């Protein structure tokens with residue numbers, strides 16, 4: 371692809387939508403101020419630099435309806451922007467099916483099968499057997515996820531969340547697949563369940579990690595990775611910055627959670643895998659290393675955990 375074509379595509383996918391811009395105006399200002407303090411910070415976003423880099427987005431939801439208009443156009447262009455692989459994370463049985471469809475169409479796209487804590491309310495064993503069958507029958511299913519606990523929204527009763535989290539950990543152990551864990555305002559229960567049900571036998575990633583350094587170290591001791599995404603670019607995330615400083619790069623994964631969690635400077639717009647450049651640049655800045663090193667090591671981490679070829 372020629373440079374002009376790429377620039378046109380970049381503009382097209384930059385999300386011309388005005389939606390959310392108003393609401394995000396304050397944090398945009400904060401971001402601009404932050405950039406002014408650190409003028410080198412956005413160097414990693416330059417177009418030429420982006421295409422020389424290769425990385426894996428270990429957490430996306432490209433079956434989300436917000437991609438209905440341009441999903442194929444976007445995914446077909448991903449390689450030109452340095453995206454080697456995407457792990458698309460299902461959230462319920464329907465989304466497992468649409469993830470499998472995407473995997474069929476894009477041989478470089480991998481899938482995680484599972485039921486998200488928001489969606490476990492009222493499900494039965496049929497949902498779990500469906501997840502089992504999908505995972506067993508498809509080689510590029512590389513994890514059980516997105517599973518876990520969300521006490522912030524409490525869309526599902528907490529006892530149900532816990533029961534289905536445990537059951538899906540058991541499923542992952544049976545299938546010998548790592549787990550992709552969602553944990554929001556449920557740090558202690560998440561850790562207790564992971565420890566009590568010996569999830570370290572399969573390992574996995576704590577996605578959008580938001581706990582403290584001490585707990586991060588404990589997860590790392592258990593063989594888990596920490597997923598770092600757009601949140602690390604947000605203002606007032608001192609605790610997360612300490613985690614990124616303190617945990618060796620060998621235990622971090624890059625992720626977007628597309629279409630959510632868009633990093634600064636594009637907060638308020640739809641997220642997609644190309645936005646990882648902002649996350650990688652921030653990790654490099656925090657650790658005082660090159661962006662290239664961040665891409666290299668985290669790509670190896672993702673390959674090792676998910677068996678990506």
Ligand SMILES: [Zn+2]
Nearest residue numbers: 429459516627
């Ligand atoms: Zn997610």
